[in-house]
Amino acid sequence: MNAQKRLAIFERLAQAIPDPTTELEHSSTFELLIAVILSAQATDKGVNIATRKLFKVANTPQAILDLGLAGLESYIKTIGLYHAKANNVLKCCQQLVELHGGEVPESRAALEALAGVGRKTANVILNTAFGQPTIAVDTHLFRVGNRTKLATGKNVLQVEQRFLSLTPKQFLRDAHHLLILHGRYTCTARSPKCGDCCIADLCEFHDKQLRPVKPPAES
Template identity: 65%
Template sequence: MNNEKRREIFRRLQEANPEPTTELSWSTPFELLVAVALSAQSTDVGVNKATARLFAIANTPQALLELGLEGVKEQIRTLGLYNNKAKNLIKMCELLVRDHGGEVPNSRTALEALPGVGRKTANVILNTAFGEPTIAVDTHIFRVANRTHLAPGKNVDQVERKLLRVVPTPYRRDAHHWLILHGRYTCMARKPRCGSCVIEDLCEYREKVYS
């Protein structure tokens, strides 16, 4: 795919959704960090229901520590892997209070040093909470990048590196959200909705679906 096509893809995605953002509910960087940490193998809808309960009684690192492990488990038990997630949240809060004054750091190194936070989660926080032009490659972005030939790669690291090279600079900050939403609602895994896709004529997928 050439750069002219890529630029037009993002121009259209921007036109269709000028201010994309995460579908997770959050109001502070800490709430976003918790929500993203809870989102593994869970839907955004499920996470939002759990965090609505949790944040109503504890939405700071110190408050979660005071709630305690069993208290956190009780609030998030509707989510998959909630035992491990609760343990990681408590450990994360301990480090945030001890090393960062209870604030979420805005550096990749510090974020990835937190329990349960890998590169993808760090990218989400840096992009969504702090406005950095990072791209967190999840299953949706991986599929869209490969299927359209926007930025094909054999693994998420390859796709991330290629996207950071080929996404035009003016679109880089919001590319993460555009691609996730496109993969979630249009370029779906089993049956892409090619007939209603705003970039259908630019996409290089050979097996398009129109019915």
């Protein structure tokens, strides 16, 4: 894929998605961090249902520590792997209190040193909370990158590095959210909506389904 086509793709995505941002509900960087930790192998919708109740009673590291393990689990038990996530959240909050004065650090190294935080989570925080031009590659971005040929790779790190080197500079800050929303609602894993896709003529996916779905046969 050449640079001209890549630029046109991002221009169209930006036009189709005028407000690219996370769908995880939060009112602070700390709330976003906790929501992202909880979102691993879970849907944003499911996380939001849990955190709406949790953040009403505990929206600081110390407040969550005060809940204790059982208290925290009572709010997030509807989320998959909630026990392991609760332990990570409590350890993370303890680190924030002891090492960072209760604030979320702004460096990658400090973020990745927190319990429950890996490269992808750090990228989300650096981009969404601090406006850094990072790209967190999840299943949606991995699929969209390889399917469209915007950024191909055999693993998430390769795809991330390709996106960072090939994405037009003016779109680097919003690229993560443009691509994740496109992957979530249009370029879906099963039955991608190619007929409704704003970049269908630019995408290099060889198995496009551009024709409308046939109505069921009358019985």
